[in-house]
């Protein structure tokens with residue numbers, strides 16, 4: 001009997017699929033989980049580097065006095081399990097043998113498919129393990145390098161994920177494969193998509209979940225199981241972004257965790273692949289988010305908005321200018337989320353109303369304000385103003401902020417002139433768009449497509465100013 005925790009390590013959040021199964025099957029056991037999100041994905045890295053990183057995680061876990069170690073990562077298991085097992089005097093469990101065993105049990109056709117990272121697939125760890133037990137079984141291995149970035153950027157159900165999964169798995173179809181090993185602990189988070197492409201006749205093997213049965217057996221064999229007399233305690237650590245970690249754990253695994261960020265290597269880590277970089281558009285206005293997202297997505301960044309972070313406290317817009325408010329929002333949310341943030345403060349300035357509603361554009365109608373009420377108030381206030389005096393300007397200030405470094409904010413602005421009509425036109429856009437008439441086009445802003453609006457709008461102009469500068473600014477560190 002032993003109340004010390006079991007250590008779990010992975011390159012990212014994928015290993016949590018194993019932890020979740022452990023919490024279910026072994027509720028008395030305490031868990032220490034460490035994900036090396038700052039350096040994922042491990043898949044494309046050389047085996048020697050994966051081994052080095054794995055040892056850094058192992059050393060962190062040893063300081064937590066673990067009684068058993070689970071390498072909840074296929075890439076790390078393939079690269080480092082024999083080495084780690086040889087040097088530690090506690091039991092060390094990998095995910096490849098349990099996954100292989102379960103696949104052998106499930107297959108009837110004798111043809112097993114294995115999907116994994118490049119590292120796992122080129123090591124042939126699954127094929128070798130399966131063949132060491134049953135030579136006649138056919139094994140087809142396929143690398144799915146795009147899956148881990150999808151999961152780590154919280155894109156599990158997006159149309160992109162659907163397309164990537166369908167395209168990746170094509171080579172495995174119509175070959176007589178009746179069992180498919182999800183040879184990466186991130187993949188169970190894509191399980192519905194994978195099952196959908198492979199068809200209901202194919203049995204999916206969750207190698208991580210299978211591993212927990214092995215852990216359970218070893219606890220008994222070595223007489224290491226917890227007493228169950230005191231409540232289990234679970235600790236979660238990441239080398240990356242703790243908020244993102246908690247979000248994925250909560251949304252997808254229903255695990256309420258509050259991860260802590262830790263540093264396990266003293267050397268500065270190398271740059272994360274662009275696909276894993278995230279920028280948050282700190283706005284609650286879906287119209288704005290839609291207009292701003294395209295620019296960053298085109299650069300391969302993952303774009304989030306405040307809708308992805310429902311728990312974050314709203315930053316009050318107490319500034320007197322667009323810039324003050326945009327800075328408040330950008331700095332406030334960047335600090336709270338520990339991520340790069342773009343904030344937009346914008347509004348309509350009507351000359352006949354001395355620049356109103358200005359920074360109060362969103363709240364013009366007061367309590368219970370919304371677009372319709374704001375527009376109604378605007379039109380009422382302009383009732384006696386003749387057409388030629390109804391000139392107005394839309395303005396946007398954009399502020400790009402890095403976490404905890406407000407002094408380095410990147411600030412740009414853009415505007416567009418027009419006239420406030422009496423009769424609304426068009427269904428596109430948002431806010432005051434149906435009343436904002438562009439004489440040169442003979443249309444209101446709401447009669448333009450998204451693309452057309454971006455070409456002439458205040459936000460489009462500000463985005464072009466940002467476009468010219470942000471990459472250099474973003475790279476500086």
Ligand SMILES: O=P(O)(O)OP(=O)(O)OP(=O)(O)OC[C@H]1O[C@@H](n2cnc3c(O)ncnc32)[C@H](O)[C@@H]1O
Nearest residue numbers: 283284285344345346347348361362430431432433
């Ligand atoms: O603060 P966030 O969460 O970003 O969202 P918000 O809608 O409150 O945004 P602001 O505080 O910057 O207020 C801007 C208001 O100005 C108006 N507005 C800004 N850009 C507009 C556009 O492109 N078309 C129409 N109305 C716009 C609209 O009423 C917005 O609610």
Ligand SMILES: [Mg+2]
Nearest residue numbers: 284317345362
């Ligand atoms: Mg606002």
